[in-house]
Amino acid sequence: MYLTEKGFRYALKENARVIGALVVRSGVTRFGESRIGYLWTLAEPSVYVGMFLFMHSFVRTSLPFGDSAMLFFLTGVIGFRMTNLIARKAANGLSHNQPMLGYPLVKPLDTIVAAFLLESIIWMIICSLFIFFMFAVLDRYIIVYPLEFASAILAIGYFAFSFAVFNATFGTLVPLWAKILGFSNMILMLSSGVLFVPSTLPPSVLAIIWWNPFLHCVEWFRSATYLDYVTVLSKTYLLSVATCFLVTGLALERIYRNRIISSE
Numbered sequence: 338m339y340l341t342e343k344g345f346r347y348a349l350k351e352n353a354r355v356i357g358a359l360v361v362r363s364g365v366t367r368f369g370e371s372r373i374g375y376l377w378t379l380a381e382p383s384v385y386v387g388m389f390l391f392m393h394s395f396v397r398t399s400l401p402f403g404d405s406a407m408l409f410f411l412t413g414v415i416g417f418r419m420t421n422l423i424a425r426k427a428a429n430g431l432s433h434n435q436p437m438l439g440y441p442l443v444k445p446l447d448t449i450v451a452a453f454l455l456e457s458i459i460w461m462i463i464c465s466l467f468i469f470f471m472f473a474v475l476d477r478y479i480i481v482y483p484l485e486f487a488s489a490i491l492a493i494g495y496f497a498f499s500f501a502v503f504n505a506t507f508g509t510l511v512p513l514w515a516k517i518l519g520f521s522n523m524i525l526m527l528s529s530g531v532l533f534v535p536s537t538l539p540p541s542v543l544a545i546i547w548w549n550p551f552l553h554c555v556e557w558f559r560s561a562t563y564l565d566y567v568t569v570l571s572k573t574y575l576l577s578v579a580t581c582f583l584v585t586g587l588a589l590e591r592i593y594r595n596r597i598i599s600s601e
Contacts, residue, residue: 355442359434359451366433381418402534402566408471408479409559413531415467416558417551419460420493421522427453427501431509431597438598445590445597449505453498464490479562486561492572493554496579500550502586509597510589530555536567543569550578 402409430452437443471479480486508514529551535543546552547569556570590597 351442352447356447356451356454359430359437359443359448360455362434362437363430363452363455402563405475408475408562410531411467411471412559412562413529413555415464416489416493416555417526417529417531419464419558420497420551420554421525423453423456423460423494423497424500424504425518426456427498428504428508430501431505435600445506445594446502446587449498449501453501457494457497461490481564482561486558489554489557489561492557492575492579496550496554496575496582499579499581499583499586502590503582504586506586506589506593506597509600510593525549525551528552530559534567535569547571550575 427449430448431445433452434443434448437448438445468479504514504518508518528546528549530546535546535552535556538546553570553572553575556568557572557575560566560568560570
């Protein structure tokens with residue numbers, strides 16, 4: 338019993354060391370020694386928000402919700418981009434660390450976990466900076482429901498990781514899947530509620546976009562920043578979809594592990 342427990346602790350410690358090394362490798366691979374990569378990572382959400390603000394002022398449409406266009410678009414952009422980029426970068430961790438799979442200690446799932454941790458840390462920093470920035474600009478609390486906000490972050494992380502595991506494993510086995518995701522990226526963003534309030538849409542339109550899980554990520558994130566926001570969020574649906582992706586991805590990784598490791 339003691340030996341088994343000791344062996345488990347040793348294996349866990351070794352796995353943590355492997356993932357830690359992969360996190361460092363992923364960071365170096367992504368940013369290298371250039372500071373531009375770090376600056377662009379922080380500036381990218383600002384570019385998107387600025388673009389939406391420009392379109393909003395140019396078209397002169399009414400504000401979808403609240404009294405600040407910047408806050409509305411910022412919550413939508415961060416809610417979607419955080420979910421999408423964490424999932425995408427984590428999934429790419431498998432292909433970017435393909436040479437490392439030749440080592441016995443490194444498993445395909447380790448590369449996904451490492452990329453997920455790196456991207457999650459980056460987005461926690463980005464999210465915190467923008468919250469403090471909006472607090473300084475609007476001079477009011479941005480997160481009105483702290484517990485709901487924490488739940489949203491955890492749910493987004495869970496969905497992003499689950500989606501990444503599925504995309505990495507299924508995408509390796511079916512290369513066409515990556516192209517399908519690339520083509521659908523804009524559609525997912527436009528239907529996720531970044532530019533509008535889903536609850537104000539006609540029921541026939543809402544019945545279609547409601548199935549987009551990214552919409553529920555944005556709705557959960559945004560609902561924590563407004564006191565009277567009317568949401569169409571279904572936490573059960575989002576978490577169920579995430580669980581299905583995770584179970585399927587883990588099953589594919591276990592069944593086709595040798596094929597995934599040997600793939601080019």
